[in-house]
Amino acid sequence: MKKQRNKKQTAANNATRVDGLEKDTQTNAPIPEDRIRQRAYEVSQARGGAPGCELDDWLQAERELKEEMARAHPADGPADLKTRLLGTQGLRVSVLGLGCMGMSDFYGPGDEGEAIATIHRAIELGLTLLDTADMYGMGRNEELVGKAIKGRRDQVLIATKFGVVRDSTGKIVAIEGSPAYVRAACEASLKRLGTDTIDLYYQHRVDRRRPIEETVEAMAGLVREGKVRFLGLSEAGPDTLRRAHAVHPISALQTEYSLWTRDPEATVLPAARALGIGFIAYSPLGRGFLTGRIRQPDDLAPDDWRRQTPRFQEGNFQRNLRLVAEIERLAGEKGCTAAQLALAWVLAQGEDVVPIPGTKRRSYLEENVGAIEVTLTPEDLARIDRVLPPGAAAGCRYNEDQMQALNR
């Protein structure tokens, strides 16, 4: 399996950096003429030739420079990742984003050093979209992201969210979308992130006590003031999307979407498409379950939030392992890992869909980037539909209370 994973990682490692120029060693990108001229002059000098250089010197110089490029720091340069457009307002992001939530909350203990190294590695690999929210770690995740992007702000797009209010113990106590709250939440996020502008600002959950128009009008005010560039909603239903979009263009809808959560296909994804709104697929690895690396509940830390969710509970857990076995079988045939197959499937759902797999470690990040190289044929997709149809997972994706807050 490790060998297969490495195979797909080469995509992430192909790029090299030479004298500040990014080159892809496999595309034979041309080397600037003045660099060849300088090297040809040196070659000519070395062989004691006359001033000025001959064709052979030029060819030797070009060859030497190409070989040097191929050798130089193969894993150091940014890969030229593909991009996708979210919405019709000009928000272009890397085809895969990085979910930062687990670095500070919900999924067991974190390691700040490795988390920051993971964000830096993501930037090196060309992932431009970092996903966080004010409620992740009750502000700590935004602070972590802010620390990681210091000096690199122009290389990333920051997406964050407001609206889920927690008390000092972490318990969720309200969903809040009042204009005053929107403004205060934005100011607090800007401060924690150490930036003047949030690239994509989402309402995390729709506040069912007030009209969506009121909240989106307040969000639009932040765009007018330059504090926010693009607007998004998370887990909003089709009607809310339409009403929100009529107040101010919504560039992205963020909703759970993966091989075990295909619910958006029924109404939400078609509604977003009809409005020209991009789709951010969160938890595209089924919160880690679809990777096959969680084999029993005790693989999760005692305080891991997933233990309380229906799909990870005794009975459902074992039934859902059967889905993982199918994914592993397909992945084996494609020469990739289960995680890569799960991400490749999300990527194959349309040019308007961008998955944001979450991880707190570089090794998983690199593996996940390799998914971009996995191509699923129409036959592969049809087979996946047969073995993992919508509704195949055992158990709901959230507990009952949390389900109440979705698709409003």
Ligand SMILES: NC(=O)c1ccc[n+]([C@@H]2O[C@H](COP(=O)([O-])OP(=O)(O)OC[C@H]3O[C@@H](n4cnc5c(N)ncnc54)[C@H](OP(=O)(O)O)[C@@H]3O)[C@@H](O)[C@H]2O)c1
């Ligand atoms: N809008 C919302 O309501 C909402 C809700 C949930 C999440 N999100 C966002 O979406 C992002 C992604 O979702 P998620 O983190 O919930 O779930 P996910 O991306 O489906 O899975 C994350 C889990 O998978 C593990 N993982 C990642 N790559 C792996 C690999 N190659 N092999 C094995 N395990 C791997 C991670 O482990 P490690 O942590 O050990 O690296 C983590 O436990 C979050 O970070 C967050 O930004 C949004």
